[in-house]
Amino acid sequence: MRESVEADFRSFMTSRWTRLLRTAYLLAGNHHDAEDLAQTALTKAYCGWERVRRADDPDAYVWRIMINVHRDRLRGIKLREWLTSWLPERAAADGSERVVVRGALMQALGRLSPKQRAVVVLRYLEDRSETEVAALLGMGVGTVRTHSARGLRRLREDSALSENIAREVVTR
CATH class of the missing domain: 1.10.10.10 (Winged helix-like DNA-binding domain superfamily/Winged helix DNA-binding domain)
Structure with a gap:
């Protein structure tokens, strides 16, 4: 059962990684932060994968997670890199x-x-x-x-x- 869930998530992640990373780059402004942002979003999605999988639109659910993570990350930044x-x-x-x-x-x-x-x-x-x-x-x-x-x-x-x-x- 657990292997099936992990295989399902792995399939979801690999098919969306490129697009998710591109969006994360456009939000974050650099490649390193974009990778962190995309990985954090996917980690959170994995932790709640049953809920994400049952959503009407799992892609939108994960994108929303990523946007929230980015917003939370911006709140904590005091000194910005230019x-x-x-x-x-x-x-x-x-x-x-x-x-x-x-x-x-x-x-x-x-x-x-x-x-x-x-x-x-x-x-x-x-x-x-x-x-x-x-x-x-x-x-x-x-x-x-x-x-x-x-x-x-x-x-x-x-x-x-x-x-x-x-x-x-x-x-x-």
Whole structure:
């Protein structure tokens, strides 16, 4: 019986790991924290696997666990790390501008409120519907629309992000 449950969880975990890790990276901002976040979410899901497995949407259940873990982790952070995409030397055009743009995007996402960031990541980078995002975050669809609109407006108004995107377009 126990082996069947473990095999079921292992199958679930391996089939969703890549997508879960990608979402965790977009929430956390770096690969190390993303792995910790995804592993913690899966650990919590494993501890309550019977409940998760019986849920209407086990994926949404695990994503919700991950978002809650991320939110709890942010509450405890007093000193934030600021990732930078600035390098001391300029290399020849080798596609590194995409890394710079990605860094600028991650910094811009980091400047959003946690709710706006979660909505923008789930809605536009994970390509989820408004109702899915609302269910995952435990808020109304109207609230998702509001956070989405405000988050996108702040991203559009972010001068550092705009400059990096313009530079990427020019170098292509």
